[in-house]
Amino acid sequence: MQMTERFLIVDDDPAFTRVLSRAMTRREFEVQVARSAEEAEKLIQSWVPDLATVDLKMDGDSGLILIPKLRQQNPAMKILMLTGYASIATAVEAIKLGATQYLPKPADADQILTALNKIEADAEMEVTEQPMSVNRLEWEHIQKVLNEHDGNVSATARALGMHRRTLQRKLSKRPVKR
Structure with missing residues (x-):
């Protein structure tokens, strides 16, 4: 029986994956890294994570393609769509496809874990008065x-x-x- 939670990082940025992988390993997660959606699909056939961060924009398929496949392997998996190209449209799609949360880059390990562990929506969230540019x-x-x-x-x-x-x-x- 698996005791340590498994954490999958799907991102094509080697520096980011190295830093995040080390941070999550220090927090006692069993970590695997995939550099593309295709590589992640192969990996989850034999290794099913409990948590995952998925980059939106990578070489090859978008991270959006991967979300339903991850969800199919483990319906209870917490999935965070993490991107430097955040937009309302991609956030809505990621959530509709089964992502637990959506977070723009840059984000550190603590922010990622906070987002993944946030279960309830925040009805008290501050609404900014500033319109978009x-x-x-x-x-x-x-x-x-x-x-x-x-x-x-x-x-x-x-x-x-x-x-x-x-x-x-x-x-x-x-x-x-x-």
């Missing part, structure tokens, strides 16, 4: 339309009336601050 609204709209077109950049560019290269350039940048 125009640049952030543009980013959110692009993400929404991209999601509606299943990640197809050409179809999204057509829907937005934008040149495909312009859209690719906007997507390659980090999201703007709120």
Whole structure:
């Protein structure tokens, strides 16, 4: 019988995975790292985690593809979608697909564990009076339309009336601050 909780890190950033893996090992988790959704799929055939952090944007498949597969292997698994490309559209999709929580990068081990262990929603959460910037609204709209077109950049560019290269350039940048 397994005594130590198993923690899966799915991320293509070697520095981040090394630091997080060490931090979780020090907290007495049994840790495995996968550098892609495809690698994680193979790993979970023989090693099923209790907790997982999944990066949204990696080479190959998006981390969103992996969430239902993780959930299928262990319905009780706590899954955190962790991304440097946070948007409302991807947060909603991650939760709909079965993620427990969604957290923008950068995040440290304590923030990750706090998010994974937060069970109840916070109805008392502070609502900011500051509206989103125009640049952030543009980013959110692009993400929404991209999601509606299943990640197809050409179809999204057509829907937005934008040149495909312009859209690719906007997507390659980090999201703007709120």
